[in-house]
Each structure stands twice: as C-alpha cells, then as structure tokens.
Amino acid sequence: MSExxxxxxxxxxxxxxxRRSRRGSGSITLSDVAKVAGVSAxxxxxxxxxxxRVSRDALKRVRDAVSRTGYVPNMLAGGLASSRSRLVAxxxxxxxxxxxxxxxxxxxEALAESGYQVMLGQSGYSxxxxxxxxxxxxxxxxxxxxxxxxxHSAEGRRRLLATGIPVVETWDLTxxxxxxxxxxxxxxxxxxxxxxxxxxxxxxxxxxxxxxxxAGLRRKGFEDAATRLGVGLVGACTVPAPTTLGSGRxxxxxxxxxxPHMDAVFCSSDILALGVLTEAQARNLSVPARFAVFGFxxxxxxxxxxxxxxxxxxxxxxxxxxxxxxxxxxAEGRTVAERVIDLGFSIVKxxxx
Amino acid sequence: MSExxxxxxxxxxxxxxxRRSRRGSGSITLSDVAKVAGVSAxxxxxxxxxxxRVSRDALKRVRDAVSRTGYVPNMLAGGLASSRSRLVAxxxxxxxxxxxxxxxxxxxEALAESGYQVMLGQSGYSxxxxxxxxxxxxxxxxxxxxxxxxxHSAEGRRRLLATGIPVVETWDLTxxxxxxxxxxxxxxxxxxxxxxxxxxxxxxxxxxxxxxxxAGLRRKGFEDAATRLGVGLVGACTVPAPTTLGSGRxxxxxxxxxxPHMDAVFCSSDILALGVLTEAQARNLSVPARFAVFGFxxxxxxxxxxxxxxxxxxxxxxxxxxxxxxxxxxAEGRTVAERVIDLGFSIVKxxxx
DNA sequence: ATTTTGAATGTTAGCGCTACCATTCAAACA
DNA sequence: TGTTTGAATGGTAGCGCTAACATTCAAAAT
Numbered sequence: 001m002s003e004x005x006x007x008x009x010x011x012x013x014x015x016x017x018x019r020r021s022r023r024g025s026g027s028i029t030l031s032d033v034a035k036v037a038g039v040s041a042x043x044x045x046x047x048x049x050x051x052x053r054v055s056r057d058a059l060k061r062v063r064d065a066v067s068r069t070g071y072v073p074n075m076l077a078g079g080l081a082s083s084r085s086r087l088v089a090x091x092x093x094x095x096x097x098x099x100x101x102x103x104x105x106x107x108x109e110a111l112a113e114s115g116y117q118v119m120l121g122q123s124g125y126s127x128x129x130x131x132x133x134x135x136x137x138x139x140x141x142x143x144x145x146x147x148x149x150x151x152h153s154a155e156g157r158r159r160l161l162a163t164g165i166p167v168v169e170t171w172d173l174t175x176x177x178x179x180x181x182x183x184x185x186x187x188x189x190x191x192x193x194x195x196x197x198x199x200x201x202x203x204x205x206x207x208x209x210x211x212x213x214x215a216g217l218r219r220k221g222f223e224d225a226a227t228r229l230g231v232g233l234v235g236a237c238t239v240p241a242p243t244t245l246g247s248g249r250x251x252x253x254x255x256x257x258x259x260p261h262m263d264a265v266f267c268s269s270d271i272l273a274l275g276v277l278t279e280a281q282a283r284n285l286s287v288p289a290r291f292a293v294f295g296f297x298x299x300x301x302x303x304x305x306x307x308x309x310x311x312x313x314x315x316x317x318x319x320x321x322x323x324x325x326x327x328x329x330x331a332e333g334r335t336v337a338e339r340v341i342d343l344g345f346s347i348v349k350x351x352x353x
Numbered sequence: 354m355s356e357x358x359x360x361x362x363x364x365x366x367x368x369x370x371x372r373r374s375r376r377g378s379g380s381i382t383l384s385d386v387a388k389v390a391g392v393s394a395x396x397x398x399x400x401x402x403x404x405x406r407v408s409r410d411a412l413k414r415v416r417d418a419v420s421r422t423g424y425v426p427n428m429l430a431g432g433l434a435s436s437r438s439r440l441v442a443x444x445x446x447x448x449x450x451x452x453x454x455x456x457x458x459x460x461x462e463a464l465a466e467s468g469y470q471v472m473l474g475q476s477g478y479s480x481x482x483x484x485x486x487x488x489x490x491x492x493x494x495x496x497x498x499x500x501x502x503x504x505h506s507a508e509g510r511r512r513l514l515a516t517g518i519p520v521v522e523t524w525d526l527t528x529x530x531x532x533x534x535x536x537x538x539x540x541x542x543x544x545x546x547x548x549x550x551x552x553x554x555x556x557x558x559x560x561x562x563x564x565x566x567x568a569g570l571r572r573k574g575f576e577d578a579a580t581r582l583g584v585g586l587v588g589a590c591t592v593p594a595p596t597t598l599g600s601g602r603x604x605x606x607x608x609x610x611x612x613p614h615m616d617a618v619f620c621s622s623d624i625l626a627l628g629v630l631t632e633a634q635a636r637n638l639s640v641p642a643r644f645a646v647f648g649f650x651x652x653x654x655x656x657x658x659x660x661x662x663x664x665x666x667x668x669x670x671x672x673x674x675x676x677x678x679x680x681x682x683x684a685e686g687r688t689v690a691e692r693v694i695d696l697g698f699s700i701v702k703x704x705x706x
Numbered sequence: 707a708t709t710t711t712g713a714a715t716g717t718t719a720g721c722g723c724t725a726c727c728a729t730t731c732a733a734a735c736a
Numbered sequence: 737t738g739t740t741t742g743a744a745t746g747g748t749a750g751c752g753c754t755a756a757c758a759t760t761c762a763a764a765a766t
Contacts, residue, residue: 301598
C-alpha cells in the first residue's frame, strides 16, 4: 500500500535497456500471460472468456500461466473493447432505509454469480442530485440499471431511454414502464388490507402513512376499498419519509387525539407499525383488543414483536433476483418476451390484527 | 431500450461511403465534441478535466458542444488511459444488516461529491466467496477499497497488499492495519459499559452477544472490566450473527432461565436490546426496575423505544466520511500522514439503564 | 531587436483488451 | 486424388480516452 521503493537489480548497472514506459499500471497483462503460456494474446483471451473455443492443451497452459502470474483481467480494458462493462447500477433513494435492502442484496448476489458487479447510487428522496447521478452512471456504460423505489423525472426518463441501456424498474407496477419492470400493485395491497380488516370485524379504519408516492397508492387503495365496503376511512396521519419508530409513535398519538374511536391502524411500513405498538404499550393500550395494527413489508422483526405483527409480505428477494435475470438476459443479447412481472404480495396473519 | 431500427437516409443511396465501423457503442465521443467545438480532442479533454488549463474561449465552446451533443464521458476509456478508475469498492459482510448502512451511505455520498462511484461487494459472514469477490474487485482497478466489518483472510490480505490499491479498514482498531484505518476500540466500549453499569449500582451483569469477532472484543472488554471492578460477569448468552429481534428475545429468556438473579444485560446490538425489551414486556418485567438493558449502535429507533434505550453511540457517518477522505487523498496522489484514526464512541444515557 | 518565458494548444502513442477477418491444418467427404 | 469442412489459432485494428512530448505565439525581459 505504501510507496514501496522500486528495488534496483543487485548489481547496479546503467539505465536498463528496455525502460518501462512511464504509462500504464505496470501490472501483469494478458500479453504477459500469453507469453508465459506460449500462445497469442487472443488465444489467452479466449481461454478465459470462451474456454470451449480453445483446445484442451492451450486451455491448461493458459490457466497455469494465470495462476503462476497471478493475473487478474482488467475489466476497464475489456469493457472498453467489447462494449460490455459487466457493471449494473442500482439506484435507490437511500441505502439507509431497510425496505429495499433485501432487493439490493439479492440483486448484488445474483449478479455476482453471473460475473456482474453492482454500482450503488443514492438519489436521495428529493431527486435533486438525480441528474448528476445519472451522468455518473451513464459514464460507466453499465449493462443495466435497476431503479428501486425511485421516482424518475421526465428528463431522467428521457435520458435513460436515449442511452439504450436496459432498465428495470422495481417495487411498483407503473402503467408506463420505461423498459422492464418487476413489482406489484400498491393499490391492491391497500384494498386487500381494508378487506381483511373489515371482514375481521373492524369498522373504524385509520391509517398512518409516509408521504411518498407508493405509500400514497396503498392509501388510495385502502381508502377506496373501505368506502366501497361501507365503512370509510375515519382518520389519517401522514408522516415524512423515511419512516421511523418515532414517527409511528407520533402517528398513533395523533390519531388517538383526533379520532379516539378508531379501531384499526394500517401503517405504511413495519417500522411505523412497530412505533404504533410501542406507543400503545407506553399508553397501556392493548393490541389488538383496543385496536388492530397492520404493517407493511414483513421485515425481519415482524414475527418477534409483541404482539407479533400482522403485515403484508412482499418478496424483495424475488424482486432482486428477477431484476438480475432481466438484466443478464438483455446483456447476453437475448430479448425478453414478458417485460412486466407482477410478483404480487401476501398477507401474513399474526397477532396484532 | 428496445431494438430501434436504424433509420436510413431519406433518399435510398448506395452503401454510404463512410460506413460506420461495426465496433464501438455508436455513441458520442470526445472527438465528436471536439469537432463541434472546433478544437482538438485533447483540448476538449482538458476543458472537462482541468478547466483551469484552458482558455476562457475554448472552455465555453467545449461546454456548449457538450450540452448540444449530450456527451457523457466514457469512464471506462478514461480510466484505462489514466489508470484512475474513480471507482471505490465497499466490502461489507451483508448489506442487509443495519449496522454498517450509515457508513456505506456516508461513504457513497462523500465519494460522489468528489466524482467517485461506489461498487458494492458482499462477502457474506462466512468469507467463503471472498476470493472470487476480491478478483472481481481488483479486476475493476478501483482507486480504493473500503473494508467494513470484514475479517479478511491472510490470503486476501496478501492479495490486497500486492495490488497496491489504497485500503481503508473501518469499524475496528486492529493492531496491524493493512494500510489505513478508521475505527474505535471495541474492548474499550465493553469496559466503559461495565464501568457505567457498576457505578450505577448494578452488580449482577449479564450479556447477550453475537458470535462475531468485534462483538467478542466488546464482551472481553466488558468481562475484564467487570472482573476488575469486583462484580464479574454472572451470565452470558451467545447468539449467531446477524442479530435479530428474535434472537434478543431468545437471549433474555435464556438468561432468565439460567441466571434469574441477573440485574443488567449488555446487548451486542440495539436490535438485540430491542428484542430483550420486547421479551421483558411480554413477561411483564419492567425495565430498568427489574433489570437494566444496554444496547450498542444507537440506531435510529433507540430514542423511541419504550423505555428509551441507553446505548453506545458510534458515529458511522463520520467513519464513512473519513474513509472517503482517506481514499480521495491517496487517489489524488497525496500521502496520508496519520493512517490510523480512532473516532471513539460515546454513551447515550436514556431510560433503560 | 532579440531572447526568454509560459500559457494555450496540438500530435503521437499508447492504456489492455476483444471484434473481425484471415490462416492453418487435420479429418471428412466426393 | 482433390475438395470441403470446421476447429484452432493468429494478426491487425481499433474501443475512447489521456500522458508525454512538441509546437505555437503573445507578452515580458534582456
């Protein structure tokens, strides 16, 4: 790591005949490997990338040479020459929220198995830096871009389309996807939760929801279904994204003060729900006897809260894997027949509702 | 995104004289920009990378040309030519745990401001795939590698040293850093917590701890200090990493069954502590009256639990920023005088202990 | 008037790899 | 026997950019 002094040869001589060029990293290149293996550079390249097109003998010699020299291919050079960077950009609002982590993790792992790396981009919830970020991403010439929980500006959308890079939008079923999409319907989630609560006998439905776009869709679905079912939405509290345990506590306090008769709370995230449970506990209100609590996300802790949390499960892992599959398909030149995949969701019934 | 057919010119002609090469991405290059601006390619390059070395006039013309053509520099080509990829690899055990998120987020943001992107690598807690991952990373020729919460194998360590890429280890103060390091002493954390609890009057100290390396160091510091202070460690429960709310609940059950008289629990993460609080609530045991609970990490929710959680605060944000600073310094060719930075920690006193 | 400077620009030659188009040469065929 | 095939290999020419050196030409110094 430190600047290690280049050792000169034992017997001091005049400047070596074949001076190393001052350019380049000085590390081992494919040509070096080829020389050691006694083949041409292109054969060495094929041995590494398309081993089936090379003879047994050449393959073995190249592989030996690689392990003897400790050669690691320079993917910048490879990417430049082949127009395939094997990089995929993952764009999230922020990595700090737990919601999309499962997706990013699955995406990273699935892509790594196919030899792709993930480049991380955080747009922030504001979308202000989105343009600069997009330039930084496009500049790397990624083989794909995965948008997770991102509301892209019209301008950004246009830029993405113009580049021709495969794009996968996730976590939402928009009517007009940029390219490919894997998600589920947030409105249907809201409706399903309302139906569940009403059929369980709850009649005074309330909601604590983040002010982001997808949470808004769930709220709409919830409210519409509640109205359709003849109970309506008796109260709502909106909190800023990203949600916290604290905003859940606040949400319940707020609801109780304004709508003391409500008997069920649909929260736009499990974190909010946990906050609601916490506040209920602090006020000595028992859940679900006094009111039901419904979460969203089925995060890791949902089965271990007290009471355990009834929530909506979304398979973030599957979303990540499917996104990876989409990208790899495209990168290898195949066309994707079904560009939109609805992964659906399920209700996980536990004790809180 | 889709395969858009290349439109031929209006009037069908014979094969155009200057056929486009079948290679290349077909997108706008720096030469195109230079041509539009009426300067040479290198001047255009300088206008973009070192604007101060170019005349006012040339700068303006190049910038106009860039915005007219929608040019985005190809960083693969730039990186190859200059041996500076402006990529930084961030290695974490898994992105799914909340502990290092703050660090990764801060790192990504700070680096983005200096024009660097972050490439994500997940080693898994096992460290089995670590070697392949290391190859994938080195292949990108990153300008730096940030190790967060990673126990690197001796072999991996050797490889990293051999490449000469700047390395920053974080979240731990190891006695023999590979290169640069920003962290704090986990043993001192353990000792500080023990001292705090003893001076607050607790005498039967117990611990619920994950089985990872750093948690082990905190436990050691805790146990040593407890012994030194004459109270000792009365009980311990070890759970597998990564920690969950569920393992916290289990931990408390386990401790209570084996050491019913214990009066304080130090948890190796806030998540575990939240689990302990949850289990206490489920058993109707009041905290801190029956026993104290101490966390680690000061995650976002710690101030909003019931009771609020006394914990150890580590500034993950500062760690990420400092790591970014280290990498950028090195990448720009400066040498870093102080290679090891101890960011320390602080105890956040709340209600649970 | 001549030299010296240095800022601005340009020319050339790669960076390390792979696409494309040969070429070779054995086995398979007519 | 000559021809066709196709698998294996190699040579060449870039991919889009920048380091290193070369050149130009005005202003400053002699």
